[in-house]
Amino acid sequence: MIHAALLLASTRPTWPDILVFAASAAVILVGSVGVVTSRNPVHAALSLVMTLFGVAVLFIEQEADFLAAVQIIVYAGAIVVLFLFVIMFLGVDRDEDIVIEPLAGQRPLAVVLSVITLAGVLAMAATAHWVTGAHQVVGPIQGHVAGPGSPSGEPAQLGKQLFTTYLFAFEATAALLVIAVVGAVVLARRPPTVHADPEDSDQSELPA
């Protein structure tokens, strides 16, 4: 019974599905490599948008339509814009020298360790039995089986679960967002009197 769902997922994919996956995988990989290798932070942010868009396409491909919309609106529309705003606000939108390696041997070591981790994850994924407990814990995904006139499909299911099973977590995220907003305001506020710190007297203070 547990393996039935896994077998269901391994039915023959159609050509459009393969093409969509290949195109989005290429977009995601190019974008994520661009984030890491861009000299200019603005280019890195735009590569991040590319990656987020590819992930949103894969969400749609896996019947998570609502999350794809949220991904575009929240990530590409809000978070990356916030990144770009801070980059422009601080005026750090110029090329930096990434050829110099401040810590000798750090980059090869980082790549080697990360590739070892990747190999471990892939080996685990190839050999593991994914489900150890109950098959469905929360509820089924019932996409595209809507009767006319009744709210159904994947967003309705997700909303129902968010306001029943995950209600406490949902309210906790509300509190988290309020705390984050208050924290950001406190962080961004300039203190009324700037104490002359002898340690920082040589640092140039920016005009307000």
Place this chain on the structure above:
Amino acid sequence: MSLSGAWYLGLSAIVFTIGAIGLLVRRNVLIMFMCIELMLNAANLTFVTFARMLGDIGGQAVVFFVLVVAAAEVVVGLGIVVTNFRRRATTVADDLDALKG
């Protein structure tokens, strides 16, 4: 029917690795943040893939919460970056060595 979940899981593992490499290698705090976003997105893709493989909506609900936490994290993190930039005029992590012994 979409491709089997193994393809999606492999892709998200690769993206996670690229994000980890970037976090370890880059010195600019803003780009390190973007690499964290990459890793969070790889995890999100894994959650959605498992939600489809197991037919359980719970995976998608977790992705929703990850999005909220990522938004809060970016807001606070960028606030710290701006505050730090006012004192030090840099976004390079190596220059933030005031606690060096």
